[in-house]
Amino acid sequence: MAKGRVKSTSPGKEGKQPIMTYVDGLGTISTKLRNRLRRFYNALVLLSSLVEACKVNGQTRANNEGYEPSDNPNVVLECFINKLAQVCDNVPFGDTVTALTITIRNYDGLLYTFASNRQAVGGPDKATDFVCRLLNDMGTATLDQVKDDPHSPLFQRALQQILEFQDKRVLAYRDKLVKSVSACIVDCDASDSHESLSLGNALRDLKDTLTAHKGxxxxxxxxxxxVTLRASPVYDNIIERTRAGRMNESARWCDLSHFVGRLASYLGMVRTIIIARRRIPELFENFNIVFLPSSTPLPNPITCLQPSTMTAAKRRSLRTAKAIISRMVSESAEISKYQGYAEELQRCGLDELISKECTKESFHPIVHCEILVLDWLCGQHPSGTASIPFFRDFRYIGCSKPTCRLCEYYFAAHRSGIQVRRGHKKVYLNWIVPNVTDESPDWAKEKDNLIDKVMGGVRRDALSALEEKVTDHKRWDSETFSYQQTFQSLARTSVRGTDLASVMSLLSIAEGGPSCRSQRSVIVDDDSWSVAGHADEEAEDSDDDGGALLFWGRRR
Structure with missing residues (x-):
């Protein structure tokens, strides 16, 4: 990555033209834009560091994982869009996080428009071919073949297609699940209680099953x-342990529950597609697919927006909580107040965290996939977003993961009014608006307004986190428990054949049969209601190094 180098040039007639400056990696931009980006990333780095500091401080806010059913006719379509995007998100660690919207193409068929964060060469073509095969297979099936039954041929074929395309991700889930199971076994062995002994034996059986099936x-x-484990009585014991003890003690149980949920969610993907095929068959009849190119990552903005002649000592002095707060807050009394709050968090290494965030090798902002789709839609319809022919007039851009906090701020500020998936309150360093260096008059004004609106939200959250010293904290960037809430009718699905007899032994660990279970075991046979409102059912990996949960609201 090129080192930051800034050169300023003044126009011949001061006041009529902006002062321009050259920034390595960005080209020639106005000093006004450079300064705005400096302010934006200063606030973002502070917020991200505060979240990490509050984790160390042990002050976190529990997440509400529950979602209630809805009779909204758009729920199935929303679920379908999100799940089809998730099907395309086949590589761990965030590069293939995928957004999707569905519009009418010249009033003759549908257009599926996808975008991903950082697609590799050839990735969009492979994803396009895969989606075409999947949708065509569903579309050519007769209605009596389209069954909400994991043992039906069409269901099994779709599951196999998805698992083959997602092979890398499934392998990652399996490996991480083996690791978390091993940690939980150690936890059980540390106690001599009957419950711990029984649970430890069950987990050993599960580990044996995982290691025996690697292909x-x-x-x-x-x-x-x-799915079988989640429907078993022993799973309640696991959930109890995710909620007990200190954070570092319950984390291993959260990981266990999370990765079990990740694997179980693949049945949810297929079920959503099956239900959409039964209830909205036109989604599968006449369609085209376009995959938008990903944005080009920017250089580290903290480095490139500063003069290359700046000394290391000067850089360090600017990258402290005290210095950033002095540039964020205007009134001297407020500056002193928030600097005092920041000083209290130095015991958690706040300044060290800021320095680490500023120098991350992975700090290269990109345009997130939802915004790529929005920007493309706006470009295709310059007369205004009201003219965009969304399928069923459902003005929605879905995603394989819940929307990050900065994208939520962006869409809230954008003139389109297009809706996105409900967010998970995570904030990423690697975030930027589209066409950031384009300073044509119309776009520059709109862009500056959008940056300022997002920056305003980031600053408010940072100052609130300083004062409250508490954040919303969740290890993963979507819903671990949502599979059972969204796809209840599959909760009792048994494993194939006798290959997993050891897993079935888990059923005997806890007392009580299915009648003693929670709502997770409820069977819903009819597809008239089988998806949860807002479709926030994915429980993905913590895929991007820049991700952290931010403070939202005051402590009550």
Whole structure:
């Protein structure tokens, strides 16, 4: 990455033209834009560092994982869009986080428009071919073949197609689940209680099953095993341990529950597509697919927006909580107040965290996929976003993951009024508006307003976190428990054959049969209601190094 170098040039007639400056990696931009970006990333780095500091401080806010059903006719379509985007998100660590919207193409068929954060060469073509095969297979099936039954041929074929395309991600889930199971076994062995002994034995059986099925042809076995575990009485014991003890003690149990949920969610993907095929068949009849190019990552903005001649000592002095707050807050009394709050967090290494965030090798902002789709839609319809022919007039851009906090701020400020998936309150350093260096008059004004609106939200959250020293904290960037809430009718699905007899032994660990279980075990046979409102059911990896949960609201 090129080192930051800034050169300023003044126009011949001061006041009529903006002062321009050259920034390595960005080109020639106005000093006004450079300064705005400096302010934006200063606030963002402070917020991200505060979240990490509050984790160390142990002050976190519990997440509400529950979602209630809805009779909204758009819920199935919303679920379908999100799940189809998730199907395309086949590589761990955030590069293939995918957004999708569905519009009418010249009033003759549908247009599926996808975008991903950072697609590799050839990735969009492979994803396009895969989606075409999946949708065509569903579309050519007769209605009596389209069954909400994991044992039906069409259901099994779709599951196999998805698992093959998602092979890398499934492998990552399996490996991480083995690791978390091992940690939980150690936790059980540290106690001599009967419950811990029984649970530890059950987890050993599960670990044996995981290690015995490593090939991609056994991925469906792992999925059905995860569903069986979630429907078993022993799973309640696991959930109890996710909520007990200190954060570092419950984390391993949260990981266990999370990765079991990740594997189980693949049945949810197929079920959503099956239900959409039954209730909205036109989604599968006449369609085209376009995959938008990803944005080009920017250089580290903290570095490139500062003069290359700046000394290391000067850089360090600017990258402290005290210095950033002095540039964020205008009134001297307020500056002193928030600097005092920041000083209290130095015991958690706040300044060290800021320095680490500023120098991350992975700090290269990109345009997030939802915004890529929005920007493309605006470009295709210059007369105004009201003219965009959304399918069923459903003005929505879905995503494989819940929307990040900065994207939520962006869409709230954008003139389009287009809706996005409900967010998970995570904030990422790697975020930027589209066409950031384009300073044509119309776009520059709109862009500056959008940056300022997002920056305003970031600053408010940072100052609130300083004062309250508490954040919303969740290890993963979507819903771990949502599979059972969204796809209840599959909760009792058994594993294939006898390959997972060891997993079935889990059923005997806890007392009581299915009648003693929670609502997770409820069977819903009819597809008239089988998806949860807002479709926030994914429980993805913490895929991007820049991700952190931010403060939202005051402590009560």
């Amino acid at each position: 991609r042809d056994a991925n469906d076995i792992l999925v059905h095993a995860a």
